[in-house]
Amino acid sequence: MAETSENPEKSAADDSPPALDVLRRAGAQLAELTGLRAEAVTRLERTEEGWIVEAEILELARVPDTMSLMASYEIKTDRDGTLTGYRRIRRYERGRSDRR
DSSP states (O other): OOOOOOOTTOOGGGGSOOHHHHHHHHHHHHHHHHSOOEEEEEEEEEOSSEEEEEEEEEEEOOSSGGGOEEEEEEEEEETTSOEEEEEEEEEEETTOOOOO
């Protein structure tokens, strides 16, 4: 009996690029659109439509560095890692922690 490499339970999401490739691609596309580069990634989530990436971005450098303005951006991509949308979800001074 011949073996097949197809798995009938394999979903379309399994054909997505690896997470690291999605991060690199989303970061490069966001930088091209906004001129801003991610300093850190705080969320990476695969969804049915693609991926959601949350990144911390330096929006305005100040002296001292703790007064620089940072922002969290939510970046959405399709399954291939192509950016489909982004939005700033919060803005804060680098030296301030969340109130919780």
